[in-house]
Amino acid sequence: MNRINLDFSFRVGFISVKKTVGAPKPNPLPSRSRKEHPMPKCLNAHTPFSRASNRCFLQLWNRKVPMLVLLLIVFHSAGVWAFVQNKENLTKDDPSIPWHIAADELSYDSQADVYIAKGNVSITKLNKRLSADFVRFDHKKMLAHASGNVVMAAGEDLLTGNAIDVDLVSETGTLYEGTIFLQENHFYISGEKIQKTGEQTYQAEKASLTTCDGPKPAWKITGRNVNVTIEGYGTLSHATFQTRDVPVLYAPYMIFPAKTKRQSGLLLPELAVSERNGFEYTQPFYWAISDSSDATLYAMHIARRGEKIGAEYRYVLGPESKGTAIFDYLRDDKIDNGIGSASQDWGYPGDNALRPNEDRYWFRMKHDQALPNRFHAKLDLDIVSDQDYLQDFRHGYLGFDHSDLEFFKYFGRDLDDYNDPVRLNRFNVSKYWTGYTLNAEARYYDNVIYRRWSDTDPTLQKLPVIDFYGSKKEIPSTPMYFEVSSQYVNYYRKDGTRGHRADLYPRVSYPYRFRNYFTFEPSIGVRETAWYVDEFSERPQDSNTTMNRNMYDVQLDLSTELFRVFSFASGSTDKLKHVIRPQIIYSYIPDYSQNDYPYFDKVDRIERENLLTYALTNTLISKSRPKSSEASGVVTPSEMFLP
Numbered sequence: 001m002n003r004i005n006l007d008f009s010f011r012v013g014f015i016s017v018k019k020t021v022g023a024p025k026p027n028p029l030p031s032r033s034r035k036e037h038p039m040p041k042c043l044n045a046h047t048p049f050s051r052a053s054n055r056c057f058l059q060l061w062n063r064k065v066p067m068l069v070l071l072l073i074v075f076h077s078a079g080v081w082a083f084v085q086n087k088e089n090l091t092k093d094d095p096s097i098p099w100h101i102a103a104d105e106l107s108y109d110s111q112a113d114v115y116i117a118k119g120n121v122s123i124t125k126l127n128k129r130l131s132a133d134f135v136r137f138d139h140k141k142m143l144a145h146a147s148g149n150v151v152m153a154a155g156e157d158l159l160t161g162n163a164i165d166v167d168l169v170s171e172t173g174t175l176y177e178g179t180i181f182l183q184e185n186h187f188y189i190s191g192e193k194i195q196k197t198g199e200q201t202y203q204a205e206k207a208s209l210t211t212c213d214g215p216k217p218a219w220k221i222t223g224r225n226v227n228v229t230i231e232g233y234g235t236l237s238h239a240t241f242q243t244r245d246v247p248v249l250y251a252p253y254m255i256f257p258a259k260t261k262r263q264s265g266l267l268l269p270e271l272a273v274s275e276r277n278g279f280e281y282t283q284p285f286y287w288a289i290s291d292s293s294d295a296t297l298y299a300m301h302i303a304r305r306g307e308k309i310g311a312e313y314r315y316v317l318g319p320e321s322k323g324t325a326i327f328d329y330l331r332d333d334k335i336d337n338g339i340g341s342a343s344q345d346w347g348y349p350g351d352n353a354l355r356p357n358e359d360r361y362w363f364r365m366k367h368d369q370a371l372p373n374r375f376h377a378k379l380d381l382d383i384v385s386d387q388d389y390l391q392d393f394r395h396g397y398l399g400f401d402h403s404d405l406e407f408f409k410y411f412g413r414d415l416d417d418y419n420d421p422v423r424l425n426r427f428n429v430s431k432y433w434t435g436y437t438l439n440a441e442a443r444y445y446d447n448v449i450y451r452r453w454s455d456t457d458p459t460l461q462k463l464p465v466i467d468f469y470g471s472k473k474e475i476p477s478t479p480m481y482f483e484v485s486s487q488y489v490n491y492y493r494k495d496g497t498r499g500h501r502a503d504l505y506p507r508v509s510y511p512y513r514f515r516n517y518f519t520f521e522p523s524i525g526v527r528e529t530a531w532y533v534d535e536f537s538e539r540p541q542d543s544n545t546t547m548n549r550n551m552y553d554v555q556l557d558l559s560t561e562l563f564r565v566f567s568f569a570s571g572s573t574d575k576l577k578h579v580i581r582p583q584i585i586y587s588y589i590p591d592y593s594q595n596d597y598p599y600f601d602k603v604d605r606i607e608r609e610n611l612l613t614y615a616l617t618n619t620l621i622s623k624s625r626p627k628s629s630e631a632s633g634v635v636t637p638s639e640m641f642l643p
Contacts, residue, residue, distance in 0.1 A: 099125045113140040129153045142168040156183035172196050186211050200230040219243050262288040270397055278303030282397050292316045306333045310398045323367035328398045330360045353449050360385045364403055366411045375431045382423040387448045390418040421448045439467045457494040465489045481509045491600045499533035518560040527551040533598050559583040574625040583615040
């Protein structure tokens with residue numbers, strides 16, 4: 001079947017008609033990827049600096065929740081409708097940019113100025129997309145109606161339903177049997193009929209609200225009639241709070257604020273019940289300190305352990321400079337001192353270290369800082385009172401899973417595993433040039449068990465480690481290439497062998513290409529390593545001595561390339577190149593005696609090698625289709641004006 005593509009702009013009123021045979025239906029759903037974490041899919045949080053966390057406020061770990069506290073939860077649901085306008089309006093249109101329509105059938109009534117598209121209809125403009133089985137657009141009145149598998153997206157926000165009516169002038173509309181998903185807040189609004197009645201007003205019938213994923217969310221609030229005014233208040237009649245589709249609380253009428261601006265105040269509480277901790281209640285308080293910083297203060301009651309307090313401070317210093325620091329403290333009523341059943345009740349299988357301390361805490365922090373001359377600094381801190389703390393408190397606002405997810409989301413760096421007693425603390429400064437990299441880092445491993453229970457600590461630290469790398473570059477006036485890697489490390493430990501090591505590893509290669517058939521590249525590397533040993537525990541007589549090692553290695557690399565280019569008549573990809581690269585590599589490292597050198601890591605012991613490696617590499621390279629004419633709204637020669 002031939003599909004018809006149509007470009008038109010509401011402002012200048014021109015269209016371009018193109019036929020594309022066999023064009024596939026575009027995927028209307030935006031793809032999203034995230035790091036997987038072993039945690040519940042819903043948690044709750046505030047929205048710092050216009051950020052929002054993808055969490056629900058109630059964690060359901062097969063626990064029972066008292067009805068009185070559920071009543072508090074429902075009436076703490078302030079601001080849920082404020083999420084509606086945090087991002088780009090799904091109905092708002094910029095007339096300076098044309099829309100692109102693709103459909104199996106497309107007709108135009110010139111007298112009524114109405115377009116009708118049927119079958120696999122796809123309407124796109126920049127990051128906005130609308131797909132449906134049927135679309136009717138009244139150009140004169142600027143009214144659009146879509147029905148049948150309606151999916152409308154703006155960025156990562158998504159609207160799905162059976163049908164939708166949109167007035168592009170007043171920016172109002174009605175969604176039937178649909179759901180609105182707001183990605184930034186991870187917020188779902190579902191209802192039989194959802195209306196945007198004005199610039200700041202909404203109405204919904206038989207609606208449900210939740211921040212949880214899936215057909216059966218962990219919690220949701222349903223109501224018969226919802227009326228909301230943004231920056232004002234919302235009302236909900238016949239409200240029901242449900243967990244896993246089971247009603248647990250009813251309120252005949254509810255009123256709540258619908259504010260989009262950051263304001264200090266109480267956030268949604270968190271409740272949990274477990275055999276180990278008993279009943280838990282956490283009440284957060286959000287503090288909007290300034291436009292560039294905010295904080296959340298936590299008060300947590302744990303029935304079987306005591307009172308826990310915590311604070312999370314967030315700040316932004318510039319486009320590439322920001323940080324988050326979190327601290328919590330508990331005066332624990334329960335200890336693991338090895339007496340009676342204490343270890344069985346409050347310890348963990350396989351953990352032979354006791355935990356007799358009552359004062360328990362955890363401080364974690366990450367900071368990114370842009371420095372002059374395009375240097376960048378990063379700071380990671382992770383200090384915990386004992387080896388059991390992160391296992392005791394994995395979930396919830398102040399739990400390990402929440403902190404780990406937040407750090408990875410906003411800094412791209414996560415924490416060590418919750419059951420790892422060795423916690424990494426580091427300060428890193430780096431700079432990148434074209435073909436060169438400099439990386440300096442002080443890396444300190446805090447071994448909690450050694451710190452608490454032993455007078456000795458053999459944990460190896462790198463204070464600091466400095467790496468410099470130069471990628472392969474042509475040697476001027478020669479056919480040869482040169483690359484180099486180098487490293488300096490100060491290995492420190494409280495007890496055991498410690499010292500300094502400098503390692504220089506340059507490499508010269510001579511790539512030779514025989515016509516278009518194959519490439520042969522021999523190379524030779526020379527490695528110079530020097531140690532200064534402050535203390536040599538295995539051989540004390542060699543302490544305060546200097547040692548060095550000279551090595552070489554040879555590598556022969558034979559490869560060829562086979563490729564094919566595929567062209568596409570439609571879609572965002574213009575061409576796709578598939579490259580197959582068979583490769584044979586021979587590596588040789590002579591046998592060197594290295595037993596007299598200190599051993600800190602694998603660089604200190606380079607094993608003998610006489611190795612032949614076969615490899616087959618597949619590479620896909622895509623070329624995107626130009627979008628300049630569509631994005632700019634410029635009339636191209638293929639376009640024609642409407643009468």
